[in-house]
Amino acid sequence: MADEDEWGRAGFATRAIHVGQAPEPETGAINTPLYLASTYAQASPGVTRGYAYSRSGNPTRRAYEDCLASLEAGTRGFAFASGLAATTTVLGLLSQGDHVVACHDIYGGSMRLFDRVLTRFGMMFDYVDLADPAALTAALRPNTRMLWIESPTNPLLQLLDIRALCERARAAGLIVVVDNTFMSPYFQRPLELGADVVVHSTTKYIGGHSDLVGGAAIVGDAELGDRIAFLSNAMGGVQATFDAWLCLRSLKTLAVRMRAHEANAFAVARFLDAHPDVDDVRYPGLPSHPQHALATAQMHGFGGMIAARVRGDLAHATRLLESVRVFTLAESLGGVESLIAHPAIMTHASMPAEVRRANGIDDGLLRISVGLEDADDLVADLAQALDAARVTA
């Protein structure tokens, strides 16, 4: 990829703004044009200028995919209509009878896809607490083909040792997929740690403005890239051109946004940590996080997500969530606006109740996506909401 060669040694923010995005040759326009064409003229049957039909390839989407691949330290990226479309396509690498080991604290929608759709096609899934990488080896079966992990996990922000798990998975011949949605490539690059495929819900930090739904997969290995290119075209879950264009625009500010998310998250996490009504604050940047050392070793920063357990019952948590004013009570994460959610009732409702309880997703657990408002306003908002929840108790 000539473009990647040219920018290969540049820093993250420079590549985010330039890879795949040379000025348009005809007019010099500095932004990648939005190519809304579904089909492309051929000079002679089968003779194209690289594009024949937009499901198979689109110049706007391609610019974004090349840029994202560079940021994830991969060679090839693929943009999908949603995170789950990316997940579905990557699972298309497997066949009937294949077994997958997945982390137990997994996004509920991924578990729903695995257990309620893909099992009907003869795939098998086990959810394993992989905090100790030896648990992977213990979970292997002769037909295990894939390891599927998130780190930090959603919503409890448990970290997994990606490098150690990749070493064990490689010895067993597994494809390792890391859902990197929570960190974005700015703070974590799993391909550098030995993973084969990185998946994103680009609805989150990559899109960054809560105005689109998208997904992505990035690989380093050329042969795996060809297989996913085939699946992307064959299964057809590609991202719409306009949304790919929005994602490309969002990549340009990913570095500054992630730094600002992190600075605000530190302020909010420290405030919650010191508050008497909050029992347990999980933020990988705090030394009190049980895996702070691992976070420092495998990530380039700590992100904008916090899990906090408030004291009291469901009614108390509900009053708090109804009292926020700067935060919005909503699902999703990674946008410029701060969101707060109740995983047991909202984001993880699709996970069976007994699995939720076993994983520690109880009535007091809140998930916070710290946005880009002023940190003082965010802290003041949580302070008044905690007060409101207590006063009326």
Ligand SMILES: Cc1ncc(COP(=O)(O)O)c(C=O)c1O
């Ligand atoms: C970690 C993680 N992975 C995947 C997904 C699915 O992405 P999408 O909603 O874009 O389909 C989500 C959505 O919340 C998520 O949080």
